[in-house]
Amino acid sequence: MYIYDAFDRRLLAERVVDFRDQVSRRLSGELSEEEFKPLRLMNGVYLQLHAYMLRIAIPYGTLSTLQLRKLAEIARKYDRGYGHFTTRQNIQFHWIKLAELPDAMAELAAVGMHGMQTSGNNVRNITTDQWAGVAPDEIEDPRIWAELIRQHVTLHPEFSFMPRKFKIAVGASHHDRAALRIHDMALRLHRNAAGEAGFEVMVGGGLGRTPYLAQTIKPLLPKRDVLSYVEAVLRTYNQFGRRDNIWKARIKILVHDLGAEAFAKEVEAEWQSIRDGALALEPAMVADIAGRFRYPNYATLDDGPPELAAARRGDRAFDVWLSNCVTNHKMLGYAIATLSLKPEGGTPGDCTAAQMDKLADLADRYSFGEVRVGHEQNLALPHVAQRDLPALWRELGAIGLARTNVNLVSDIISCPGLDYCSLANARSIPIAQEITRRFHDLDRQRNLGRLHINISGCINACGHHHVGHIGILGVEKNGEEFYQITLGGKADENATLGTLIGPAVPYAQVADVVEDIAAAYLDLRDKPNELFIDTVKRVGIEPFRERVYAAR
Amino acid sequence: MPLVENGQIVQDRYTYVGDEEPIPERVPVIVPAQRFLAEADALIRRDGSLGVGWPNDRRIGELAPWLGHLALVALKFPKFRDGRAYSQARLLRETYRFRGTLRATGDVLRDQFHFLIRAGFDSFEVKKPADAHAFAEAANRYSVVYQPSADGRTPALRRRVTATATESADAIDTAKR
Numbered sequence: 001m002y003i004y005d006a007f008d009r010r011l012l013a014e015r016v017v018d019f020r021d022q023v024s025r026r027l028s029g030e031l032s033e034e035e036f037k038p039l040r041l042m043n044g045v046y047l048q049l050h051a052y053m054l055r056i057a058i059p060y061g062t063l064s065t066l067q068l069r070k071l072a073e074i075a076r077k078y079d080r081g082y083g084h085f086t087t088r089q090n091i092q093f094h095w096i097k098l099a100e101l102p103d104a105m106a107e108l109a110a111v112g113m114h115g116m117q118t119s120g121n122n123v124r125n126i127t128t129d130q131w132a133g134v135a136p137d138e139i140e141d142p143r144i145w146a147e148l149i150r151q152h153v154t155l156h157p158e159f160s161f162m163p164r165k166f167k168i169a170v171g172a173s174h175h176d177r178a179a180l181r182i183h184d185m186a187l188r189l190h191r192n193a194a195g196e197a198g199f200e201v202m203v204g205g206g207l208g209r210t211p212y213l214a215q216t217i218k219p220l221l222p223k224r225d226v227l228s229y230v231e232a233v234l235r236t237y238n239q240f241g242r243r244d245n246i247w248k249a250r251i252k253i254l255v256h257d258l259g260a261e262a263f264a265k266e267v268e269a270e271w272q273s274i275r276d277g278a279l280a281l282e283p284a285m286v287a288d289i290a291g292r293f294r295y296p297n298y299a300t301l302d303d304g305p306p307e308l309a310a311a312r313r314g315d316r317a318f319d320v321w322l323s324n325c326v327t328n329h330k331m332l333g334y335a336i337a338t339l340s341l342k343p344e345g346g347t348p349g350d351c352t353a354a355q356m357d358k359l360a361d362l363a364d365r366y367s368f369g370e371v372r373v374g375h376e377q378n379l380a381l382p383h384v385a386q387r388d389l390p391a392l393w394r395e396l397g398a399i400g401l402a403r404t405n406v407n408l409v410s411d412i413i414s415c416p417g418l419d420y421c422s423l424a425n426a427r428s429i430p431i432a433q434e435i436t437r438r439f440h441d442l443d444r445q446r447n448l449g450r451l452h453i454n455i456s457g458c459i460n461a462c463g464h465h466h467v468g469h470i471g472i473l474g475v476e477k478n479g480e481e482f483y484q485i486t487l488g489g490k491a492d493e494n495a496t497l498g499t500l501i502g503p504a505v506p507y508a509q510v511a512d513v514v515e516d517i518a519a520a521y522l523d524l525r526d527k528p529n530e531l532f533i534d535t536v537k538r539v540g541i542e543p544f545r546e547r548v549y550a551a552r
Numbered sequence: 553m554p555l556v557e558n559g560q561i562v563q564d565r566y567t568y569v570g571d572e573e574p575i576p577e578r579v580p581v582i583v584p585a586q587r588f589l590a591e592a593d594a595l596i597r598r599d600g601s602l603g604v605g606w607p608n609d610r611r612i613g614e615l616a617p618w619l620g621h622l623a624l625v626a627l628k629f630p631k632f633r634d635g636r637a638y639s640q641a642r643l644l645r646e647t648y649r650f651r652g653t654l655r656a657t658g659d660v661l662r663d664q665f666h667f668l669i670r671a672g673f674d675s676f677e678v679k680k681p682a683d684a685h686a687f688a689e690a691a692n693r694y695s696v697v698y699q700p701s702a703d704g705r706t707p708a709l710r711r712r713v714t715a716t717a718t719e720s721a722d723a724i725d726t727a728k729r
Contacts, residue, residue: 007708011696018693022663030682038633039663121633151698151709157670158642158701161635238639239611273647278700284713 001064001294001370002147004112011154012109015116019043020102027099042122042160044090044115045101049422054093054101055118056108057125059150060132060143060170061089061373065360068371070111072356078104083356085341085349087375087413087464088167089127090118094420116154121162123153123234127169129177130374133295134382136330139197142172142189144290145226148281149187151289152227159234163241163249166234167206179375179491181205181213182467184251185233192220199226203233203263204255207461211497212252217264223286225271228279232271236263296368296383301333303386311390317404318393320442325406326389335386337367339379339396340403340411344436347429348414349377358399366392375464376452377413378406408445409453409518410436413464417457417474418481424457426474426481426507431455434511439518448518451532452490467491469533470517471498472510481507487517487544488536501545505552513548520547554684556676557653559691561684566603566624576600582626585610588618596621605657608636612643619650624675629658638671645672645702665690672702 004012019039026036040046044055056071063071071091075083078100079093086092096104108114118125126146133141149168153159159166169178172189180186181202188200198220205214221229233251240258242248255263312319327336339359342348351359359379363371366388367381374380379401384392396402405411412435415421417428432455439445454468458475465471471486482504489498505513524543525535536544555564566580571587580601588595588604595602596618603624606615615625625644627637637656644650655675656668662683668676669691678684697705706714 005712007696007711011694011698011708014694014696035632035661121635148709154698155666155694156699157667157703158635158638160667161633161638235639235642239636243634243636277646282713285709288709288712 001062002059002143002289003292003294005292008112008151009109012112012114012116015043015114015155016102016106016109019105023098023102038120038161041120042117043105044118045098046119047422048094048420050420051095052098052101053420054096054104054115055086055090056092056113056115057118058089058091058113058373059125060128060146061130062132062143063371063373064111065363065369065371067111067113068356068360068363070108070113072353072360074104074107075353075356081354082350082352084347084416085351085373085377085379087377087415087462088125089130089373089375090125091373092416094416119165120160121164121166122160123156123162123166123168126150126153127167127178127183127375129171129173130372130380131177131327131336131382132172133293134329134331134334134336135173135175135177136328137175138173138330139189139191140172141290141293142170144286144293145172145187145189145199145223146170147289147293148227148286149230152230152279153234156234159238162234162238163243164246164251166237166251168230174493176491176493176495177374179464179467179495180493181495182207182211182464182491183214185230186214187221187226189223190220196220198222199229201229201233204252204260206250206252207464207466208250209247209459210253210256211461211466212256213495213497214252215255215260217260217267224281225275227281228275228277229267229271231274231279232267235270236266240266296370298331298334298383299385301331301385301387303332305333305387307387308389315390318390320446321393321402321404322389324404324408324446325402326384329383331383333386335384335389337381337384337389337392337396338374338406339381339401340406341378341401342405342411342436343400343403344410344440345433346436348412348432351379355399355401359401362392362395375413376411378411404442405445407450407452409439409448409451409514410445412436412453412455413468414455415457415462417455417463421457421462423460424474425459425476426457426483428455428457428463428472428474431472431474431483431507431510435514438511438515447528448521449529449531451518453514454489464491465489466497467495468498469536470514472514475504477504483507483510485510485513485517485548487541488533490533499541501541502549509552516548516551517544520544554678554681556678556684556687557674559688561687566601568605580623582624585615589614592618603653603655606640608634608640612640612648615644616648619644619648619652622650622652624653624655625650626655626657627673629656629660629664632659632661632664634659638667641668641671641673642702662686662690666694670697670701670703670705 186202201218202214372380418424456463456465467489486498582603601623605626
């Protein structure tokens, strides 16, 4: 947990004053909607199909219970009693009134939260591994670096009007849980053979109309240089990124057009001229930021306490939840519990104010007052004593947050789609809902094993369909909703873009197609524990294509 | 279109001259980039302050050899959301150490002032009179900055590690109340 100091609080308060003034000028007509648009976007305010939407950043996915309770209050007071967690560690409220937005923002600022740079052509919320600080395989806490970068790019005088949005992710583990390679820029903290730590720098990733995976342009950037290197990349992009065509304005197109090598050379020249200047990080600066992160005062415990073993033997449902939703922690005797926001027939990522409040109480009792938000649109309690897991599970069950489907076929990532979004061509949420109903039987889901479905309602790919094991993309054909299906995508350390299996199918057939693909996988896998994604890799998409289109 | 310098609305001393027009002697002029580059040797020997209007899609480094002879560089914001000139401004100030007047022209509105000043601009052709009158208020809206830039303000990261009794985070909080 990063604790805001007086500087952070003051800047946020001043930002609210600034936005309040902008809103009042809009309401008085002094600003046209066209002039207001970039200003509201810089504060996370979108105009959607039915109302204004406010997107609030949850930097590096870490929430205090104070903040979670505030989100519940915002949901109740200004919205319709729920919020929607996105694929980029943000929460969205879809029904806010323009005139009330400044008040909502002032309330958020009081708990160190904001919507700054959650939209617009600037550097967006910096994301990381949702298990940062507790993952056993990380080399250090990536949030310290994410926070340094967050501060550096906030209200940046040079990079607030770039060609397009710019998304940065930071990771520090071998296993990539932050989808690094689909970001405009990604930084992976690692050690080389000599044991020196530094960042692998990747640029030019992104999904949307022209998907690319980010390419490495610097294998080991010294940690002291991280801000100057980010500055050099952004400066190169800001000057030379295309601005004539919105579909070609992301950095991925610049990197692709120039070639990664030429792009890297341009960055290198700029970086050499600034790296020893004011952006070179001094150890005291890094230590100061690191010192503002609060870590739990863990008890000395052992792994596998007897209470846990007894509960597993005594209750199969608990045992299944444990094996699907609970993960190893770096501290002995502790665990990370993932809470599925994917109920059968529900909207992926939605959470009610009542759930938020009750979850805050549980986090205070069982997780040192901390909650995490991941890009899969689920939540996690990051510091649960293993002996408390049975009690926690019962209490989570009472508020509908002990669903067992984490990483299974019904744990679907989806954008809001045509139900809310003015950019969408097709509905996403009802597709997700129908799939969860088809696969409601948990044993059937467990038999299918790890299987990620990602749904986007348009080519902007907010549901990351290109990197879903099964990707579903809504398109519009002659006024009707059709869906393209891709297979074999993944967003981890072996990131791959999925392959289109054939012609788009109509809305009513999507769930049938997913069932056909699942059935084909069961026939094709060479052993029960060969994962879906590994079967696709081994046999290719052809056998799936045959199965899906044989009857259509 | 009002011109703001030193926080005040002022009369523009400069005259813009086009590509074909004769250049008047002994008055400050702003010459388009193309013409400046073609006639630079003669222009820098001329009597009178010399400014150049530079487009935002041409490398600002090309101007580097001439900066010592220029009293003013005018950069362009063809649209509010086209921010290329922010990079050009910082390069001029921080990399090429340009100390003359740096003027923002084009779609220059109130909500850019904070960014423009921080990027090193000190002269502003403001599109709307009301925005020009609100300059001082808009320019002083933020007392905390997170990054070093051309305006020389000390970012929070450094203020935190060099905080003295008069400038500790707590003192900031107290001052705010």
